[in-house]
Amino acid sequence: MEMPNDYAYSVRMSPMKFGVGVSREIGNDLKRMGIKSVLLVTDENLNRNTDIPKKIKGYIEQEGISVEVYDKVEPEPSYQRVNDALEVASSLDVDAFVGVGGGSAMDVAKATSLYLTHPADFFDYIGKPFGKGKPIPPGPIKPVICVPTTAGTGAETTPMASFAIPEKGIKIGFGAPNMMPALAVVDPLNTVTMPPSVTVATGVDALSHAFEAYTAVAYNARPMPRTPEERPVYVGCNPVTDVFAERAIELIGKYFRRAVAKPNDIEARSGMSLAAFLAAVAFGNAGVHINHAISYSFPYERHLPHGIAVGLCFPGTALFTAPIYPEKHLRVAELLGENTEGASKYEAGELVYNALVRLYYDIGFPNGISEYFDESDIPEFVKKASQQTRLLSAACRYPSEKDLEEIFRNSLSFW
Numbered sequence: 001m002e003m004p005n006d007y008a009y010s011v012r013m014s015p016m017k018f019g020v021g022v023s024r025e026i027g028n029d030l031k032r033m034g035i036k037s038v039l040l041v042t043d044e045n046l047n048r049n050t051d052i053p054k055k056i057k058g059y060i061e062q063e064g065i066s067v068e069v070y071d072k073v074e075p076e077p078s079y080q081r082v083n084d085a086l087e088v089a090s091s092l093d094v095d096a097f098v099g100v101g102g103g104s105a106m107d108v109a110k111a112t113s114l115y116l117t118h119p120a121d122f123f124d125y126i127g128k129p130f131g132k133g134k135p136i137p138p139g140p141i142k143p144v145i146c147v148p149t150t151a152g153t154g155a156e157t158t159p160m161a162s163f164a165i166p167e168k169g170i171k172i173g174f175g176a177p178n179m180m181p182a183l184a185v186v187d188p189l190n191t192v193t194m195p196p197s198v199t200v201a202t203g204v205d206a207l208s209h210a211f212e213a214y215t216a217v218a219y220n221a222r223p224m225p226r227t228p229e230e231r232p233v234y235v236g237c238n239p240v241t242d243v244f245a246e247r248a249i250e251l252i253g254k255y256f257r258r259a260v261a262k263p264n265d266i267e268a269r270s271g272m273s274l275a276a277f278l279a280a281v282a283f284g285n286a287g288v289h290i291n292h293a294i295s296y297s298f299p300y301e302r303h304l305p306h307g308i309a310v311g312l313c314f315p316g317t318a319l320f321t322a323p324i325y326p327e328k329h330l331r332v333a334e335l336l337g338e339n340t341e342g343a344s345k346y347e348a349g350e351l352v353y354n355a356l357v358r359l360y361y362d363i364g365f366p367n368g369i370s371e372y373f374d375e376s377d378i379p380e381f382v383k384k385a386s387q388q389t390r391l392l393s394a395a396c397r398y399p400s401e402k403d404l405e406e407i408f409r410n411s412l413s414f415w
């Protein structure tokens with residue numbers, strides 16, 4: 001008997017406060033949540049090179065809340081940072097965590113709160129084969145408040161965290177519904193100090209989140225789960241995530257170049273901050289797929305920034321997914337500023353490809369994988385990417401090894 005397709009989807013997002021200068025209100029936000037003592041988890045470079053973490057600390061202390069700072073988070077953080085932050089948090093009586101920074105600081109804050117509430121060895125809650133795959137206990141963890149200082153990862157509204165395991169040369173991700181931030185404080189002013197290279201990488205990550213969510217398998221194209229519990233965490237694209245993804249792509253099309261060219265352009269920074277949040281709501285429910293699967297195939301030792309690794313094959317991926325949703329791809333091209341008038345559905349992939357390449361050129365994104373690797377590396381990359389079956393099966397079209405090879409070849413160089 002053929003199973004009917006699924007009919008349901010749900011949408012989760014963090015409560016969010018958005019506005020230029022809104023981080024000034026964070027002490028009040030925390031006070032209203034009944035919080036008395038926090039561990040502020042932040043990035044080492046951010047704390048050294050900007051006054052953002054110090055200011056946030058001051059805004060919280062103004063309300064009589066005590067703040068301890070853990071500032072040893074590095075980019076692509078090692079899981080050891082969670083153990084370190086946990087040690088600090090356990091010695092204090094903290095009742096909440098505030099993550100200030102990019103994805104890494106927010107991820108460390110989320111994971112530290114989880115392990116403080118549900119003590120375990122770090123690898124207990126990590127999926128096999130790298131961890132023990134024990135289920136993360138349900139029930140609330142200590143609230144995590146996220147203050148993003150980049151416009152990209154969207155970690156402020158996803159229940160996931162990812163860490164490097166340096167001794168194994170890999171990165172792993174894990175998450176559970178109770179790791180969702182209790183509040184996202186999105187203040188575009190906190191993003192103006194981002195260097196252009198970080199604006200570029202994080203912005204492409206956000207654009208890819210929106211695109212991958214928009215071109216994920218549809219929620220009602222999967223077979224009906226036997227029980228509600230078996231419904232996947234990432235349900236696929238649906239009417240809500242499509243709205244969020246489209247708006248994110250439109251904002252990025254409008255503001256990305258400006259945010260790179262003029263770091264102090266508050267309107268452009270606001271557009272990018274909002275876009276990153278919207279894109280994260282979209283992918284946090286619909287899922288990401290090929291670009292993120294491919295990002296794991298590049299060697300860990302090269303330490304490519306996440307947004308670069310995700311973006312390198314993005315134009316090639318768009319050529320591959322376009323035949324499934326030509327109208328959606330035409331819409332993406334249009335939102336990114338391409339003239340799609342009178343374009344046929346057969347041109348949809350190429351129009352997105354061209355829109356991305358033009359954007360990449362203007363913002364100074366690397367000119368394809370040949371800037372880092374040789375053509376002869378492609379077979380190895382294909383092998384690694386094809387192992388990411390969970391991610392790949394979230395795409396509207398499942399790429400075979402031959403398809404992946406074509407995606408890599410179409411992304412060797414763009415101009």
Ligand SMILES: [Fe+2]
Pocket residue numbers: 153205209292306310
């Ligand atoms: Fe990402």
